[in-house]
Amino acid sequence: xxxxxxxxxxxxxxxxxxxxxxxxxxxxxxxxxxxxxxxxxxxxxxxxxxxxxxxxxxxxxxxxxxxxxxxxxxxxxxxxxxxxxxxxxxxxxxxxxxxxxxxxxxxxxxxxxxxxxxxxxxxxxxxxxxxxxxxxxxxxxxxxxxxxxxxxxxxxxxxxxxxxxxxxxxxxxxxxxxxxxxxxxxxxxxxxxxxxxxxxxxxxxxxxxxxxxxxxxxxxxxxxxxxxxxxx
Amino acid sequence: xxxxxxxxxxxxxxxxxxxxxxxxxxxxxxxxxxxxxxxxxxxxxxxxxxxxxxxxxxxxxxxxxxxxxxxxxxxxxxxxxxxxxxxxxxxxxxxxxxxxxxxxxxxxxxxxxxxxxxxxxxxxxxxxxxxxxxxxxxxxxxxxxxxxxxxxxxxxxxxxxxxxxxxxxxxxxxxxxxxxxxxxxxxxxxxxxxxxxxx
Numbered sequence: 001x002x003x004x005x006x007x008x009x010x011x012x013x014x015x016x017x018x019x020x021x022x023x024x025x026x027x028x029x030x031x032x033x034x035x036x037x038x039x040x041x042x043x044x045x046x047x048x049x050x051x052x053x054x055x056x057x058x059x060x061x062x063x064x065x066x067x068x069x070x071x072x073x074x075x076x077x078x079x080x081x082x083x084x085x086x087x088x089x090x091x092x093x094x095x096x097x098x099x100x101x102x103x104x105x106x107x108x109x110x111x112x113x114x115x116x117x118x119x120x121x122x123x124x125x126x127x128x129x130x131x132x133x134x135x136x137x138x139x140x141x142x143x144x145x146x147x148x149x150x151x152x153x154x155x156x157x158x159x160x161x162x163x164x165x166x167x168x169x170x171x172x173x174x175x176x177x178x179x180x181x182x183x184x185x186x187x188x189x190x191x192x193x194x195x196x197x198x199x200x201x202x203x204x205x206x207x208x209x210x211x212x213x214x215x216x217x218x219x220x221x222x223x224x225x226x227x228x229x230x231x232x
Numbered sequence: 233x234x235x236x237x238x239x240x241x242x243x244x245x246x247x248x249x250x251x252x253x254x255x256x257x258x259x260x261x262x263x264x265x266x267x268x269x270x271x272x273x274x275x276x277x278x279x280x281x282x283x284x285x286x287x288x289x290x291x292x293x294x295x296x297x298x299x300x301x302x303x304x305x306x307x308x309x310x311x312x313x314x315x316x317x318x319x320x321x322x323x324x325x326x327x328x329x330x331x332x333x334x335x336x337x338x339x340x341x342x343x344x345x346x347x348x349x350x351x352x353x354x355x356x357x358x359x360x361x362x363x364x365x366x367x368x369x370x371x372x373x374x375x376x377x378x379x380x381x382x383x384x385x386x387x388x389x390x391x392x393x394x395x396x397x398x399x400x401x402x403x404x405x406x407x408x409x410x411x412x413x414x415x416x417x418x419x420x421x422x423x424x425x426x427x428x429x430x431x
Contacts, residue, residue, distance in 0.1 A: 007281075008284070009247075009281065009283065009284075013244065013247055016240050016243055016244055017244070019240045020240055020241070020244065023240070049260075066256075066257065066259065067259055069256060069258040069261075069288070069291070069293045070258055070259050070260050072287050072288070072291060072293075073261055073284065073287070073288075076283070076284055076286075076287045077284070080283050080284075083237065083243060084243060086237075086238065087237070087238045087239070087240055087243055090238040091238070091240055
């Protein structure tokens with residue numbers, strides 16, 4: 001066993017240091033599959049040790065067991081590792097949910113988005129941060145992608161069930177940005193990234209990069225949030 | 233610092249080590265001490281992280297000594313002048329003096345826990361006004377320096393005493409410092425913009 005130089009819980013601490021760094025720099029780090037796996041392996045080892053110690057102790061009368069402290073320590077280490085693992089994943093899920101909302105619930109876009117701009121997208125789109133363009137998806141574990149999908153589905157259900165339009169009222173858009181209430185129905189926008197031809201109520205508009213358009217706000221709101229257009 | 237199960241900070245804080253004296257032999261755990269022996273012998277001492285120390289102390293397998301950040305020497309220094317003690321350098325890496333103090337409190341009996349609690353509260357109260365004061369001051373010094381760049385008379389950051397105090401801030405205090413600084417800045421901005429609007 002490697003614990004002669006590595007104490008119990010050291011690996012888990014490494015994992016959480018990563019979480020802290022992620023919070024401090026406000027970026028989504030790559031899912032650390034290797035570390036998570038080695039912690040799970042440590043868990044199994046600990047469990048084996050615990051089990052053998054308990055089995056060995058079975059022969060003695062349980063009342064005054066000299067191995068009791070050892071058993072306690074094994075168990076504490078297991079619980080500690082569990083807590084660390086859960087906290088790590090919880091922390092990541094919270095980040096992912098934040099990301100999801102910051103792009104207005106556009107899941108395919110989020111997954112293919114370069115991760116450098118993903119975290120800044122909420123306030124400044126197209127920040128042009130240095131570094132290789134790695135998309136968000138490559139930083140996620142498969143389970144996290146699954147989580148995002150089912151999160152999106154749950155939200156969709158909520159939207160259709162709780163906020164659907166009845167006869168006269170308007171639909172409530174759950175994902176609408178509410179930081180600044182609009183003052184005008186129309187809005188002047190500049191195209192930052194190419195998003196092709198978009199069909200609106202006034203007809204099709206070909207949004208080419210660099211061009212400016214005066215359009216109805218409600219038609220393009222989601223495009224602004226996702227960073228294709230920029231308000232002038 | 234909250235004690236939430238999922239709190240990353242709280243988990244990392246529990247890595248802080250305390251000196252424990254074992255009361256019983258613990259088989260197969262010699263490596264905890266970094267030593268090469270197989271078992272831990274009774275009456276031997278080891279530095280144990282807090283998360284592991286809890287269970288040992290509660291189940292009466294070990295005893296612990298009050299760690300140096302809360303020794304009588306530090307307490308006396310705090311009694312003399314709370315602002316002169318560098319709390320951050322007492323606890324190393326994470327700099328969570330108050331958080332550590334709270335964890336230690338949980339391990340003590342009522343009387344001594346109350347004592348530590350008093351030290352923590354008194355220290356916090358005494359330092360708070362200085363923290364907020366410096367935060368406001370710091371913001372205004374920077375603003376002034378930006379406004380009149382070149383006039384060399386301004387000392388950015390003040391003298392060595394205030395610098396020392398700032399470097400010695402505990403994590404919680406540092407957070408408060410940043411908050412106070414930000415609020416001073418916002419207040420100033422609001423004041424300037426609204427003034428123009430009205431007149």
